[in-house]
Amino acid sequence: MKPEMNDVSEKSAEVETQHTKLLILGSGPAGLSAALYAARAELTPIVLTGIDLGGQVALTYMVENYPGFPEGVGGAELGELFQKQAERFGAKVVFDNAQSVDLSKRPFKVVADNGTYAADALIVATGARPNHLEVPGENELIGRGISYCATCDGAFFKDRQVNVVGGGDSALEEGLFLTRYASSVTVIHRRDSLRAGAILQERALNNPKMKFMWNTVITDVIGKEKTEAVKIKNIKTGEEAVSPTEGVFIFIGHTPNTQMFEGQLRMENGYIQVDNRMRTNIPGVFAAGEAADSHFRQVITSAGMGAAASIEATHFLQDEAG
Numbered sequence: 001m002k003p004e005m006n007d008v009s010e011k012s013a014e015v016e017t018q019h020t021k022l023l024i025l026g027s028g029p030a031g032l033s034a035a036l037y038a039a040r041a042e043l044t045p046i047v048l049t050g051i052d053l054g055g056q057v058a059l060t061y062m063v064e065n066y067p068g069f070p071e072g073v074g075g076a077e078l079g080e081l082f083q084k085q086a087e088r089f090g091a092k093v094v095f096d097n098a099q100s101v102d103l104s105k106r107p108f109k110v111v112a113d114n115g116t117y118a119a120d121a122l123i124v125a126t127g128a129r130p131n132h133l134e135v136p137g138e139n140e141l142i143g144r145g146i147s148y149c150a151t152c153d154g155a156f157f158k159d160r161q162v163n164v165v166g167g168g169d170s171a172l173e174e175g176l177f178l179t180r181y182a183s184s185v186t187v188i189h190r191r192d193s194l195r196a197g198a199i200l201q202e203r204a205l206n207n208p209k210m211k212f213m214w215n216t217v218i219t220d221v222i223g224k225e226k227t228e229a230v231k232i233k234n235i236k237t238g239e240e241a242v243s244p245t246e247g248v249f250i251f252i253g254h255t256p257n258t259q260m261f262e263g264q265l266r267m268e269n270g271y272i273q274v275d276n277r278m279r280t281n282i283p284g285v286f287a288a289g290e291a292a293d294s295h296f297r298q299v300i301t302s303a304g305m306g307a308a309a310s311i312e313a314t315h316f317l318q319d320e321a322g
């Protein structure tokens with residue numbers, strides 16, 4: 001009797017499992033560019049959006065370095081355009097979030113919040129998420145003065161003083177965006193020179209609303225119902241102080257969203273290792289964008305990696321079909 005029971009459960013599992021030639025995890029520039037190329041190759045790919053539709057770029061106010069938009073383009077708008085273009089050729093974008101994967105055999109199995117998928121080939125484009133300072137008070141006050149997205153939360157800080165943490169492109173770009181609302185924006189940076197590109201540095205340093213606090217770190221976020229102040233420390237002099245503020249925007253880098261692939265895909269520092277054809281260590285599994293790129297991390301490079309992964313996945317499936 002037992003084999004029959006197994007047969008039945010396998011059959012019902014088959015009914016629930018959606019089979020696709022190509023499954024793409026993530027709807028940022030890498031995932032949707034992969035979807036565009038795969039759709040044009042008539043693979044009718046399924047894209048699981050993940051929690052953040054459009055990925056990190058959709059939370060960016062303005063993108064000025066994606067070619068084809070001489071006046072810049074809103075991050076959310078760019079995400080929508082990517083999606084529309086992929087869907088026009090038959091990509092299916094599904095609002096679902098993958099929770100676990102089994103890459104031990106094909107078809108690869110992906111269990112998501114709303115369904116299970118079986119895929120002949122897989123493109124991982126799960127992106128990255130913002131790092132936290134990991135100081136007392138930070139987690140408790142997220143959404144109540146602590147933010148990782150100026151585009152999302154900037155408008156709540158009209159005529160207020162806010163702090164930005166970090167010295168990279170994100171910190172300056174988001175800090176400049178915040179000057180639209182805030183009365184002043186203080187960039188708190190742990191060193192005495194910025195990592196950001198020259199144009200952003202020039203704009204930020206010349207903006208009358210922007211101030212800089214060098215060689216300084218936040219050691220505590222203080223507040224009960226909302227953020228009221230930060231404890232700061234000058235790491236050169238050791239001097240400590242409490243600085244009142246209602247908003248702290250943190251831009252200190254990212255961590256790739258790759259935990260579910262641990263032990264299955266080869267990784268380095270959490271980033272999926274790919275060769276120059278976006279192939280992972282498992283044939284049929286490709287990776288693109290910030291899940292696999294700790295270096296460039298640009299919209300255009302992620303989009304390019306997505307396209308490349310898709311071309312490779314198409315060849316992989318074609319070769320197999322003979």
Ligand code: NAP
Nearest residue numbers: 166167168169170171173190191195251252253295296297
């Ligand atoms: P990033 O370049 O890695 O900069 C992170 C910043 O946070 C650095 O200044 C770093 O300080 C600081 N930091 C790191 N950990 C810290 C900690 N625990 N406490 C305090 N400070 C800390 O990250 P990003 O600015 O997000 O940029 C990531 C990539 O995206 C880059 O390649 C960037 O070019 C790109 N990007 C480009 C644009 C654009 O071109 N418009 C916009 C946004 C992002 P140190 O400098 O001392 O290391």
